[in-house]
Amino acid sequence: MAKSSTVFFCNSCGYESPKWLGKCPACNEWNTFVEEKVVKDKGSGVSKVKKVQEAVSLNKISKTEINRIKSGFDELDRVLGRWIC
Ligand SMILES: [Zn+2]
Numbered sequence: 685m686a687k688s689s690t691v692f693f694c695n696s697c698g699y700e701s702p703k704w705l706g707k708c709p710a711c712n713e714w715n716t717f718v719e720e721k722v723v724k725d726k727g728s729g730v731s732k733v734k735k736v737q738e739a740v741s742l743n744k745i746s747k748t749e750i751n752r753i754k755s756g757f758d759e760l761d762r763v764l765g766r767w768i769c
Pocket residue numbers: 694695696697698699708709710711712713716
């Protein structure tokens with residue numbers, strides 16, 4: 685009987701956790717965890733069937749948020765831009 689479950693992997697160092705973590709306890713990176721559905725099957729070991737790029741989508745969301753809060757002041761945007769990048 686194949687049994688599927690969800691685990692989370694750190695994109696940066698490969699640390700595995702049963703829960704999503706904002707910060708990796710192994711390499712101290714933020715938002716590096718990605719969700720993976722794994723099917724545990726007797727004999728064939730663990731086969732990864734689906735990879736959800738959660739860290740990537742979180743980055744996209746925060747970039748959108750940053751664009752939305754542009755102040756309209758060139759000076760301030762330049763300072764914020766430098767701070768973000
Ligand atoms: Zn890590």
